Amino acid sequence: MFKIIYSEPNLDLINKFIDEILTESKKETKIRKEPFFDILETDDGYEVQIILAGINKEDIKIEVDKKIMTVSAERKINEKDKYNYKGTYFGLFEKSFTLPDDVDVDKIESELSNGILSIKIPKNIDSINKKRIIKVK
Numbered sequence: 001m002f003k004i005i006y007s008e009p010n011l012d013l014i015n016k017f018i019d020e021i022l023t024e025s026k027k028e029t030k031i032r033k034e035p036f037f038d039i040l041e042t043d044d045g046y047e048v049q050i051i052l053a054g055i056n057k058e059d060i061k062i063e064v065d066k067k068i069m070t071v072s073a074e075r076k077i078n079e080k081d082k083y084n085y086k087g088t089y090f091g092l093f094e095k096s097f098t099l100p101d102d103v104d105v106d107k108i109e110s111e112l113s114n115g116i117l118s119i120k121i122p123k124n125i126d127s128i129n130k131k132r133i134i135k136v137k
Contacts, residue, residue, distance in 0.1 A: 053115035
């Protein structure tokens with residue numbers, strides 16, 4: 001028969017362990033300042049999906065200048081909150097994408113749902129189906 005031996009917990013050791021965890025969590029950590037994103041291609045367009053958890057749609061800006069699409073946003077921190085550990089990024093970020101030649105920039109649409117920004121970029125079917133002769137200079 002096995003005997004189970006119970007012992008009193010070492011409270012000093014437990015308290016030291018908890019203090020180390022709290023102290024370690026308050027140290028500055030290297031945080032990714034650019035959100036994760038995916039780019040999908042379908043027959044009729046492209047879709048850029050960017051994870052923007054905790055960001056309101058009013059704080060997101062999407063701009064297209066020539067063939068460069070720039071997405072910028074700000075995740076604001078509530079100054080009243082006291083964090084023991086911050087593993088996510090607060091502040092401004094900006095990400096630029098070079099758009100392919102076959103897109104219709106006038107028909108780009110976006111939607112923020114469940115923390116994911118979805119930017120739908122339709123292909124310009126007319127420019128794809130046009131036959132062009134390129135003169136060599």
